[in-house]
Amino acid sequence: MNSMFCCRVFVMNPFHFRNVFSTLAITNAHSQSLFSQFVSSKFNMFTADITRIFKINPSLQRLQTLEKVEQFVHMLDERGFSQVQIANIMRKHPNIICLSAERNLEPKIKLLEGFGFEGQTLTKLLTRNSNMLGVALENGLLPTMEFLQNVFQSQDVLVKALLRGSYLLSSNLEKTLKPSVALWEGWGFRGTGPARFVMINPRVLLLTSLTPAHIDLIHKMGGDKESxxxxxxxxxxxxxxVETLEAKIENLKLCGLSAEETWQVFRANPGLLGYSKEYMGEKIKFRVNTMELPANYVVKRPTLCAISLEKTMRPRFLVWQKIKDMNDLGLSLLTVLTMTEARFVRKIIKGHPESETLLSIYQNAISSSPNCTKISTKISYFTEKPQQI
Known part of the structure; x- marks a missing residue:
C-alpha cells in the first residue's frame, strides 16, 4: 500500500520528491562541512541557522580548516562574550567570521576599546551591530568614531549614544553623518546641542533633510530652539x-476643538505625539462620551491628555462619580485625576466612610486593565497599612 501511495503521489506531483531530495542533499552536504560540525557541536546551532549562514556566506561551507573561525570565536570569548552572543553574531553577520582576527578584527575592537567600549558596553555594542567589524578601519570606522566623539563632546555621552544607536557606526560618514549634523546645526543645535538632541533619538543622525510637511508641523508646534x-x-x-501625526491631531478635533485649540494642547503636552492614534482616539471618546467634558475643559487643562486611560483616568473617574452620586463630593475631578497614587488611595478611598465600596469599584476597574499588576500591589499596600494624610 505504501509503495502504491508513493507512486500515486509521484505521478500527481513529481516536484514534491525533487524538493524533498534536494533538501536532503543540501542538509547532508551541510552536515559534512567542517564549519557546520563545529557550530552545531559548540553552539548547538540548528540546521536552519547553518543553512541561512551558508546562503549569506557560501565560502564557509567549503572551508578546509577552521583556523580563522576558531580565532574569531577565541577573540570574542576572551573579551567576555557568551556562547549565545557569539552564535547570534554568527547568525546576523556571517561575512565577518572568516576575516583575519589579527589583521582585520583585533585592530577594530582595540579602537572601540580606546573610545571607552569595554566589558559589557563592548559586548552590547557588537551584539547589536557586529556588522561594523566589516567596515574598513582607516577610511571608515576610525574617522567615524572621531567625528562622533567631536559631536558628542565627551566619551561617556559617546558610549551612551552609540549603545542606543549602534547603527551609526555602519553609516556613511560623508554622505549621511556630516550632512545630518550640518542640518541640525542649521536648526540651532550647536556645541553640546547636537549631543543632547541625538541622545533623545540617535536615529535622527541618519536624516540629511526634512520634508516640507515635517517643517510645517515643527513651526506649528513652535517653541524656543534652545529649549x-x-x-x-x-x-x-x-x-x-506625517500622516500618523496628522491623524493624532485630527483625533483631538473629534471632541470639538478648533485647529488652533488642538495645537494649544499639543504645545502644552508634546509627549502626546508619542501616543498611537488609536490610543488617542480611545482617550478622547472616554472624555467626551463617558466623562462628558466640554472641549474647552481639555484646552484649559491639557495635562488630562497625558493621563493614562486604563491606569488612572477610568478607575478614578468611576470612584469620583460614585462619590458624586452620594452627594459627598469635596474635590474637583481634575484634582482627583492628578493626585499621586498613594494620596488618592489614602485620602479619597481610605478616608471615605464607604471606603470598601469605593475600593471595590477601583480594584474592579484596574483589574480590567491589561497592565494592572503594579497598581494592584500599591492598592494592597495602602489598604493593609493605613497612613496619615
Missing amino acids: KMFKFILSRVVSSR
Whole structure:
C-alpha cells in the first residue's frame, strides 16, 4: 500500500520528491562541512541557522580548516562574550567570521576599546551591530568614531549614544553623518546641542533633510530652539510619518476643538505625539462620551491628555462619580485625576466612610486593565497599612 501511495503521489506531483531530495542533499552536504560540525557541536546551532549562514556566506561551507573561525570565536570569548552572543553574531553577520582576527578584527575592537567600549558596553555594542567589524578601519570606522566623539563632546555621552544607536557606526560618514549634523546645526543645535538632541533619538543622525510637511508641523508646534522641549518636539516629529501625526491631531478635533485649540494642547503636552492614534482616539471618546467634558475643559487643562486611560483616568473617574452620586463630593475631578497614587488611595478611598465600596469599584476597574499588576500591589499596600494624610 505504501509503495502504491508513493507512486500515486509521484505521478500527481513529481516536484514534491525533487524538493524533498534536494533538501536532503543540501542538509547532508551541510552536515559534512567542517564549519557546520563545529557550530552545531559548540553552539548547538540548528540546521536552519547553518543553512541561512551558508546562503549569506557560501565560502564557509567549503572551508578546509577552521583556523580563522576558531580565532574569531577565541577573540570574542576572551573579551567576555557568551556562547549565545557569539552564535547570534554568527547568525546576523556571517561575512565577518572568516576575516583575519589579527589583521582585520583585533585592530577594530582595540579602537572601540580606546573610545571607552569595554566589558559589557563592548559586548552590547557588537551584539547589536557586529556588522561594523566589516567596515574598513582607516577610511571608515576610525574617522567615524572621531567625528562622533567631536559631536558628542565627551566619551561617556559617546558610549551612551552609540549603545542606543549602534547603527551609526555602519553609516556613511560623508554622505549621511556630516550632512545630518550640518542640518541640525542649521536648526540651532550647536556645541553640546547636537549631543543632547541625538541622545533623545540617535536615529535622527541618519536624516540629511526634512520634508516640507515635517517643517510645517515643527513651526506649528513652535517653541524656543534652545529649549529641551523644542529638541523633544523636533525628535518626535522627524521620527514619525506625517500622516500618523496628522491623524493624532485630527483625533483631538473629534471632541470639538478648533485647529488652533488642538495645537494649544499639543504645545502644552508634546509627549502626546508619542501616543498611537488609536490610543488617542480611545482617550478622547472616554472624555467626551463617558466623562462628558466640554472641549474647552481639555484646552484649559491639557495635562488630562497625558493621563493614562486604563491606569488612572477610568478607575478614578468611576470612584469620583460614585462619590458624586452620594452627594459627598469635596474635590474637583481634575484634582482627583492628578493626585499621586498613594494620596488618592489614602485620602479619597481610605478616608471615605464607604471606603470598601469605593475600593471595590477601583480594584474592579484596574483589574480590567491589561497592565494592572503594579497598581494592584500599591492598592494592597495602602489598604493593609493605613497612613496619615
